[in-house]
Amino acid sequence: MKLDEAKKRFIGEWGTFGSQWGVNRTMAQAHALLMVSAKPLSAEEVMEQLNISRGNANMNLRALIDWALVKKTHIPGERKEFFVAEKNIWKVTRQVIKERKRRELEPLKNMIAELKVDVEVDSDEGKEFKKMMEELEQFATAADTTLDRLVESDRQWLFNSLLKFMSK
Amino acid sequence: MKLDEAKKRFIGEWGTFGSQWGVNRTMAQAHALLMVSAKPLSAEEVMEQLNISRGNANMNLRALIDWALVKKTHIPGERKEFFVAEKNIWKVTRQVIKERKRRELEPLKNMIAELKVDVEVDSDEGKEFKKMMEELEQFATAADTTLDRLVESDRQWLFNSLLKFMSK
DNA sequence: TTGTATTTTCAAAAGGTTCTGAAAATTCAA
DNA sequence: TTGAATTTTCAGAACCTTTTGAAAATACAA
Structure with missing residues (x-):
C-alpha cells in the first residue's frame, strides 16, 4: 500500500x-x-x-x-x-481526559451533589432516589480521582497498572 | 425540592x-x-x-x-x-465499556494492524508513519487489556486501584 | 501609511440525525 | 378462529449540526 x-x-x-x-x-x-x-x-x-x-x-x-x-x-x-x-499518543490521551473531565464530569458531579441535598426524602421513593444519587456521587468521585491520577502520572501508568494485574 | x-x-x-x-x-x-x-x-x-x-x-x-x-x-x-x-452503576459502567470496546476499539485495532503491515516503508515519511501506527497499536492494546481487566473485575476494582495510588 | 496576503466571521445552505404518527404486524384472551 | 390490545415499522417532517464561501477584519512587508 x-x-x-x-x-x-x-x-x-x-x-x-x-x-x-x-x-x-x-x-x-x-x-x-x-x-x-x-x-x-x-x-x-x-x-x-x-x-x-x-x-x-x-x-x-x-x-x-x-x-x-x-x-x-x-x-x-x-x-x-x-x-x-502533538504526536505522543499518551500526551494526547491525557489532554483529552483532562478536558473532558473538566467539561463534563465536573458539571455532572455538581448536579448530583445539589440534587442529593435538595430533594425531599419523605417517601420511600424519595429515599431510593437519594440512595441512587449517593451511589452516583461515590462513583463519580472515584472516577474523578482515578482520572486525576492518570492525568498527573507519567506515560508509564497504564503499563505499570497493567503489569501489576498481570502479576497478580 | x-x-x-x-x-x-x-x-x-x-x-x-x-x-x-x-x-x-x-x-x-x-x-x-x-x-x-x-x-x-x-x-x-x-x-x-x-x-x-x-x-x-x-x-x-x-x-x-x-x-x-x-x-x-x-x-x-x-x-x-x-x-x-439495571440500577447498579458499576454494572452499568462495565456494560457500557464492554460494548464500546467491542464496537469501537476492536475495529480501530484491526485497522491499525492492517495499515502497519501493508504500508510501504521506503521513505523516511513511511518509516515515521509506521512508527506512529506502532505506538497507536501499543496504546490500543494496553487500553484494551486494562479495560478487559476492569470489566471482568468486581466493583471494588476502582476503589482498590485508588487505594493503591493513595498509599504510594 | 498602503496594498496585498492571510485569517476570521457568519448567514445561508447542505447534510445528518432524531422524532412523529399512522398503518401494519403481532400477541393473546376468549 | 376472532378481535382488541399492544408493539413494531418506516416515510416524511422537524430539528440540529456542520459546511460553505464571500465579505470583513487583521497582519505585515514595503
Whole structure:
C-alpha cells in the first residue's frame, strides 16, 4: 500500500472513531492528518487534503488548538501560519481526559451533589432516589480521582497498572 | 425540592451527559427515567414522562435493551410489557465499556494492524508513519487489556486501584 | 501609511440525525 | 378462529449540526 493511501485510510477511520465519541468528524480528521504529517501544514494544505472549505478548516483547527492537541507554528520566510499536532499518543490521551473531565464530569458531579441535598426524602421513593444519587456521587468521585491520577502520572501508568494485574 | 422535580432535573442532565458521549439524548433520558423509577414502567409511561411519541419510545427502549442496560419484565395480570433498568452503576459502567470496546476499539485495532503491515516503508515519511501506527497499536492494546481487566473485575476494582495510588 | 496576503466571521445552505404518527404486524384472551 | 390490545415499522417532517464561501477584519512587508 502506498503511503498516501495508508494516510488517507487512517484519516478516514480516525474521523469515524472521533464521531462516535462526540467529536466532530472533520476535527478528528484534521487531527489525524496532522498526526501523520512529517511537517507542519498550512490551513491551505489542510483544506486541500481533506477537501473542506477555508472556513471549515479554520474553525476546526481552532477547536483543536482549544483542546491543546495542536499548536500554531511559524516557518522562517513564510507569512502563513502552520499547524503541528502533538504526536505522543499518551500526551494526547491525557489532554483529552483532562478536558473532558473538566467539561463534563465536573458539571455532572455538581448536579448530583445539589440534587442529593435538595430533594425531599419523605417517601420511600424519595429515599431510593437519594440512595441512587449517593451511589452516583461515590462513583463519580472515584472516577474523578482515578482520572486525576492518570492525568498527573507519567506515560508509564497504564503499563505499570497493567503489569501489576498481570502479576497478580 | 419535590421528588418529581429532582427526577426531572436528573433525567434532563443525564440526557445532556449522554449526548456528549455520542449517545442519543432520548435514549439516555429513558435510561435515567428507569434508573430512578422505583417500579418497572410501560412504554406508555415512558412516552408520557418524556413527552415523546410511541415510535420514539419503542426505538430507544429497544436500543437500551440492545445495550443490555434495560430488561423487559412482565407484571402479573398486565398484558403490557414493562421495562426495568439495571440500577447498579458499576454494572452499568462495565456494560457500557464492554460494548464500546467491542464496537469501537476492536475495529480501530484491526485497522491499525492492517495499515502497519501493508504500508510501504521506503521513505523516511513511511518509516515515521509506521512508527506512529506502532505506538497507536501499543496504546490500543494496553487500553484494551486494562479495560478487559476492569470489566471482568468486581466493583471494588476502582476503589482498590485508588487505594493503591493513595498509599504510594 | 498602503496594498496585498492571510485569517476570521457568519448567514445561508447542505447534510445528518432524531422524532412523529399512522398503518401494519403481532400477541393473546376468549 | 376472532378481535382488541399492544408493539413494531418506516416515510416524511422537524430539528440540529456542520459546511460553505464571500465579505470583513487583521497582519505585515514595503
